[in-house]
Amino acid sequence: MFLRLLAPIFNRFPVRWQRRALTAAHARFLVGVMGIGVAPDGRVMVAEHRFGAPRWRFLGGFLGAGERPEDALAREVRQETGIEIEVGPILAAVPGHRWRLVQLVYAYRPVAGDFVPSGEVKDLRTFAPDGLPGVRADQRGLIERHWREAVEWARSR
Numbered sequence: 001m002f003l004r005l006l007a008p009i010f011n012r013f014p015v016r017w018q019r020r021a022l023t024a025a026h027a028r029f030l031v032g033v034m035g036i037g038v039a040p041d042g043r044v045m046v047a048e049h050r051f052g053a054p055r056w057r058f059l060g061g062f063l064g065a066g067e068r069p070e071d072a073l074a075r076e077v078r079q080e081t082g083i084e085i086e087v088g089p090i091l092a093a094v095p096g097h098r099w100r101l102v103q104l105v106y107a108y109r110p111v112a113g114d115f116v117p118s119g120e121v122k123d124l125r126t127f128a129p130d131g132l133p134g135v136r137a138d139q140r141g142l143i144e145r146h147w148r149e150a151v152e153w154a155r156s157r
Contacts, residue, residue: 029100033073034060034139035108036091036146038154043126044143045110046135047080050122056133058142059121060103069104077108081124082116085109088153091146094138105142107150109157 010018035058037045046056061076063069070087077085088107096103115124127133129147132140 027100029102030096031063031069032060032096032101032103033063033069033076033106034058034103035073035077035085035087035106036143036150037077037085038107038109038150039126040110041126042151042155044129044132044147045124045126046132047121048123048125048133050120054134054136056135058105058135058139070106073106073108078113080118080121082113082118083110083124084112086111086157088150088157091149092142094142105146107146107153109154 010021013021037059039045045059047059048055049057059077059080060073061080063072067075069090073087074085077083085108088109090104090106092105094103094105095101117123129143132143135143
């Protein structure tokens with residue numbers, strides 16, 4: 001009710017002042033992207049990272065300013081593995097694990113390139129969804145809830 005009364009007054013201010021007020025009033029957080037990679041044989045792609053725990057996790061990273069989420073995921077996978085991907089549908093938007101973060105989770109499939117270890121990722125393997133190494137519980141849950149949708153999309157390509 002109170003906000004409805006303030007809205008006509010707020011809307012009279014210049015847009016730059018409105019933007020500053022909204023920026024100051026809202027919490028800041030990061031936006032990340034990660035993906036459930038579908039290998040050509042239908043198995044899930046999981047990377048062994050050089051740091052963090054557990055080491056076996058999805059590929060992904062953070063959006064740059066003005067970057068589309070799909071482009072950010074493709075860039076991160078390319079930088080971390082040397083593999084070019086096709087990004088599919090968004091499967092979920094989830095709160096971050098230990099960070100003030102929103103993670104957008106996509107399906108993706110490799111389309112070109114061979115794995116090359118990087119400063120972040122030392123191994124990339126495929127696993128059956130029920131035979132994953134020690135991945136984080138939240139990522140295991142994402143696979144349980146969204147694996148079939150990711151595979152259906154990848155096979156339709």
